[in-house]
Amino acid sequence: MAESTSAAASPPAPxxxxxxxxxxCKAVLFEFDGRRDLVQIECNCSICRMKRNVHTIVPGSRFRLLQGEDMLTLYTFNTHTAQHLFCKRCGVQAFFIPRNNPDGYAVTVACIDPATFDSIQTETFDGQNWE
Known part of the structure; x- marks a missing residue:
């Protein structure tokens, strides 16, 4: 009698x-690979709350800075793990490297071309009480 094994079919990759x-001002240009339906994070930590920043997390391997590295200025505080990058000309923070995901980027949703996504789901993150 032949033994048969059935492997569970894994869902297709997104x-x-x-x-x-x-x-x-378009001095800083970037792109990243992501789903058409984005998840944005609304964080209540002190800096996100003051900036009213809502962002989507992108793995570092999927993010590409196309132009403007020389136009970025850096702000850090507290543990100096998070790297808050701003355009020197217009002051906009298009993305930053978050403390809770230092191998990725937190991309400001308002800076993404809306023609590239279909929908946005909002999740909250309690950055004020994280750790």
């Missing part, structure tokens, strides 16, 4: 699209 974005 289809990724190229999202493009920039700061306000």
């Amino acid at each position: 289809t990724l699209v190229v999202h493009r974005g920039s700061c306000h």
